[in-house]
Amino acid sequence: xRADQRTFRAAAASLAVxxxxxxxAACGLGGSEEESVADKDSLVIGVKADQPALxxxxxDGTYEGFDVDVATYIAARLGVPASRITFRTTNSSVREKVLxxxxxxxxxxxxxxxxxxxxxxxxxxxxxVAHQDTFVRADAPSIKNVRDLKDKRICEVTGSNSWRRxxxxxxxxxxxxxxxxxxxxxxxxxxxxxxxxxxxDLILAGFAAGRSGRMINAPFTDEKYGVGLKKGDLKGCEVVxxxxxxxxxxxxxxRLLNKWFGESGLxxxxxxxxxxxxT
Amino acid sequence: xxxxPPQGSPVRPGPPASRPPAPPPAxxxxxxPPAERAPRRAGRLTTFVRGRWLRTIPGxxxxxxxxxxxxxVALLAxxxxxxGNARDSVQTIGHDAGPQVVxxxxxxxxxxxxxxxxxxxxxxxxxxxxxxxxxxSLRVYERRRAEADAAAVQAAQLAGRDPxxxxxxxxxxxxxxxxxxxxxxxxxxNEQSGHAPGELPPDVVNAYRDATDLMxxxxxxxxxxxxxxxxxxxxxxxxxxxxxxxxxRTWVAVTGLIVLLLLVATQLYLARTFRRVLSPALVLAxxxxxxxxxxxxxxxxxxxxxxxxxxxxxxxxxxxxxxxxAISHSAFADESRxxxxxxxxxxxxxxxxxxxxxxxxxxxxxxxxxxxxxSAGLDQRLxxxxxxxxxxxxxxxxxxxxxxxxxxREADALLxxxxxxxxxxxxxxxxxxxxxxxxxxxxxxxxxxRTSNSIRDFAAYDAALSSLTAVHQDAFDTxxxxxxxxxxxxxxxxxxxxxxxxxxxxxxVRRRLAEFR
Numbered sequence: 001x002r003a004d005q006r007t008f009r010a011a012a013a014s015l016a017v018x019x020x021x022x023x024x025a026a027c028g029l030g031g032s033e034e035e036s037v038a039d040k041d042s043l044v045i046g047v048k049a050d051q052p053a054l055x056x057x058x059x060d061g062t063y064e065g066f067d068v069d070v071a072t073y074i075a076a077r078l079g080v081p082a083s084r085i086t087f088r089t090t091n092s093s094v095r096e097k098v099l100x101x102x103x104x105x106x107x108x109x110x111x112x113x114x115x116x117x118x119x120x121x122x123x124x125x126x127x128x129v130a131h132q133d134t135f136v137r138a139d140a141p142s143i144k145n146v147r148d149l150k151d152k153r154i155c156e157v158t159g160s161n162s163w164r165r166x167x168x169x170x171x172x173x174x175x176x177x178x179x180x181x182x183x184x185x186x187x188x189x190x191x192x193x194x195x196x197x198x199x200x201d202l203i204l205a206g207f208a209a210g211r212s213g214r215m216i217n218a219p220f221t222d223e224k225y226g227v228g229l230k231k232g233d234l235k236g237c238e239v240v241x242x243x244x245x246x247x248x249x250x251x252x253x254x255r256l257l258n259k260w261f262g263e264s265g266l267x268x269x270x271x272x273x274x275x276x277x278x279t
Numbered sequence: 280x281x282x283x284p285p286q287g288s289p290v291r292p293g294p295p296a297s298r299p300p301a302p303p304p305a306x307x308x309x310x311x312p313p314a315e316r317a318p319r320r321a322g323r324l325t326t327f328v329r330g331r332w333l334r335t336i337p338g339x340x341x342x343x344x345x346x347x348x349x350x351x352v353a354l355l356a357x358x359x360x361x362x363g364n365a366r367d368s369v370q371t372i373g374h375d376a377g378p379q380v381v382x383x384x385x386x387x388x389x390x391x392x393x394x395x396x397x398x399x400x401x402x403x404x405x406x407x408x409x410x411x412x413x414x415x416s417l418r419v420y421e422r423r424r425a426e427a428d429a430a431a432v433q434a435a436q437l438a439g440r441d442p443x444x445x446x447x448x449x450x451x452x453x454x455x456x457x458x459x460x461x462x463x464x465x466x467x468x469n470e471q472s473g474h475a476p477g478e479l480p481p482d483v484v485n486a487y488r489d490a491t492d493l494m495x496x497x498x499x500x501x502x503x504x505x506x507x508x509x510x511x512x513x514x515x516x517x518x519x520x521x522x523x524x525x526x527x528r529t530w531v532a533v534t535g536l537i538v539l540l541l542l543v544a545t546q547l548y549l550a551r552t553f554r555r556v557l558s559p560a561l562v563l564a565x566x567x568x569x570x571x572x573x574x575x576x577x578x579x580x581x582x583x584x585x586x587x588x589x590x591x592x593x594x595x596x597x598x599x600x601x602x603x604x605a606i607s608h609s610a611f612a613d614e615s616r617x618x619x620x621x622x623x624x625x626x627x628x629x630x631x632x633x634x635x636x637x638x639x640x641x642x643x644x645x646x647x648x649x650x651x652x653x654s655a656g657l658d659q660r661l662x663x664x665x666x667x668x669x670x671x672x673x674x675x676x677x678x679x680x681x682x683x684x685x686x687x688r689e690a691d692a693l694l695x696x697x698x699x700x701x702x703x704x705x706x707x708x709x710x711x712x713x714x715x716x717x718x719x720x721x722x723x724x725x726x727x728x729r730t731s732n733s734i735r736d737f738a739a740y741d742a743a744l745s746s747l748t749a750v751h752q753d754a755f756d757t758x759x760x761x762x763x764x765x766x767x768x769x770x771x772x773x774x775x776x777x778x779x780x781x782x783x784x785x786x787x788v789r790r791r792l793a794e795f796r
Contacts, residue, residue: 115636115637115674115675116674118674119674145625147625168649169629169649170629170649219626220629221629222633234511235515238511238514238515241511245504245508246443249443271497271500271501272447272501272504274503275507277602278511
């Protein structure tokens with residue numbers, strides 16, 4: 001009796017040890033994979049709170065705008081319904097930080113893809129390529145492109161570098177006038193204290209809604225609005241890219257662009273943008 | 280056999296073994312009494328009967344052998360699965376999807392260069408010998424058109440059952456038809472006008488704008504995304520297969536260990552029971568199992584290494600460099616567009632800068648990002664850069680390449696590429712200087728190589744970039760060859776080895792069992 005019990009025990013024990021080892025090994029391999037937004041049941045999405053038509057926080061605490069709609073669409077493609085999305089106000093200065101520490105899963109907040117940011121953030125998209133354009137009063141037909149801003153008063157918004165793109169990068173000798181926000185720029189333009197407001201066309205279109213004036217439709221830069229993800233989440237990035245492709249193929253992108261910017265007089269591009277590639 | 284005493288000294292039933300005559304009487308009595316007692320409870324009977332035979336020495340030997348064989352079959356199974364995974368990953372990256380994805384990269388390049396040739400033809404106008412010349416531009420255009428078609432076929436194959444990707448490919452092909460019609464219209468107007476180089480009438484400019492906008496806003500992005508998306512599929516397959524190969528290796532090691540433990544246990548059991556020294560056949564089987572496990576695990580490690588080398592040093596770099604090449608050509612064409620469409624000169628200057636930045640982005644501190652600071656930054660950062668030493672003071676495609684560069688041929692090719700790139704950028708500075716001073720024909724002559732080495736310098740840059748790509752292509756080919764070579768023969772090896780092990784085990788116990796006949 002004892003003999004075969006021992007044989008059995010020995011065999012059982014060695015099998016059990018082996019199974020445990022194997023299980024450990026399997027766990028170790030499975031556990032080393034990074035968590036991806038592609039696998040999440042709920043998402044926290046960073047958006048802007050103060051950009052008309054792009055990301056605005058309503059008095060009741062909900063958010064609306066093109067970015068918000070795009071984010072909602074992408075989340076749905078990732079299997080997360082609107083009820084499980086938490087939007088969070090994310091200002092430009094904290095976008096890298098909140099992605100790195102995981103307080104926010106995705107940033108969809110007029111977030112331009114640049115070589116420097118790509119070192120810290122993985123970008124899906126762009127979901128739209130905005131261009132710097134210029135908004136002028138309706139009674140200023142002589143301003144047709146960025147060169148015509150020479151000697152004109154343009155808006156220098158604290159913290160934005162759009163004015164630099166005119167004066168320093170394009171070397172157009174415009175006169176910068178410091179104003180706090182783009183909303184205030186529009187007021188100043190209407191009041192005749194400024195001649196032009198130059199920044200991303202979608203931002204301009206948002207602020208220009210309901211005001212008289214003219215978009216000159218002479219874009220001179222490409223601002224690639226990307227979806228920010230935690231650095232290294234390539235799987236999530238690839239899935240978001242497929243969602244954006246679908247958004248353009250099924251006509252949603254065109255619908256959303258028209259919904260938010262259709263009346264701005266802006267030339268909208270309704271073909272899928274060239275993606276940056278997930279790195 | 281004597282082994283059945285209800286409470287005998289069963290641990291070491293050795294003595295009888297040496298004298299086999301015992302079995303017949305021994306085997307009989309134990310089986311009967313239980314059979315008679317059994318009827319009381321049927322369940323107990325079966326367990327009892329089952330346990331009973333185990334108490335015989337042949338029964339125990341049989342158990343040992345059975346456990347060993349099960350473990351060997353398990354080892355065979357995990358080896359086969361793991362090697363199958365390795366084979367799949369080599370097939371995907373090295374032979375099927377990998378090269379096809381690289382081939383789709385040609386689509387972007389070919390489309391972009393078609394538009395570049397159109398820009399050149401329109402820019403030189405009636406001066407058909409300027410630059411590479413009218414006829415040569417047309418010839419290149421046609422060649423690119425054919426290359427685009429071939430690449431689209433590859434892309435369509437890759438798209439397979441992915442409807443979104445298939446649709447993108449279809450849209451590119453449809454768009455290409457429209458593009459060619461628009462180009463046809465622009466070419467016709469161009470011929471009718473017979474304008475001097477760089478002095479395009481507005482209708483030609485407008486016709487070209489229609490064509491190039493379609494290309495830039497619709498065709499090129501989609502072509503680029505096709506390569507990205509199919510590349511993403513390859514990356515996912517690579518990640519999955521590679522981790523399957525690595526966990527397969529763990530499984531092989533664990534099952535191999537079990538086989539070894541069981542063989543050693545059998546050996547010990549026989550040695551104790553029959554008071555013999557080692558059984559040579561079992562020793563051979565143990566060594567064989569050890570060798571099979573070690574070689575199997577080693578093979579899988581090597582395969583994982585080859586696949587990674589092929590993916591990271593080959594596939595990824597080749598794709599990155601092919602993008603760098605396509606974007607560089609497109610930027611070079613933006614110089615022509617800058618000259619032929621003064622109304623959009625600022626836009627084309629900006630896209631030229633953006634494209635240049637994506638190829639190499641030197642650290643220029645807080646200075647405004649314009650072409651002037653860009654070329655100054657290039658001279659400053661590239662002048663002092665030594666491939667493979669210290670940190671890399673620039674970003675962009677070639678920055679990524681520089682960060683992963685290996686000494687030797689690759690580093691040399693990279694340095695040549697960087698030097699050639701600086702020459703291209705110097706030519707650009709000079710061309711823009713002429714243009715912004717109002718000397719348009721001087722700028723056109725400079726751009727077209729009549730008063731400069733612009734065209735030759737760009738060709739040298741392109742050649743340098745190609746030889747850098749060739750280094751990675753070689754790394755890729757070698758890694759895939761090694762992987763294929765490593766796997767050759769491994770169809771049969773696991774099964775054959777398992778069969779040999781089984782035979783050895785039988786040989787090892789046969790004599791012992793024979794003693795009981």
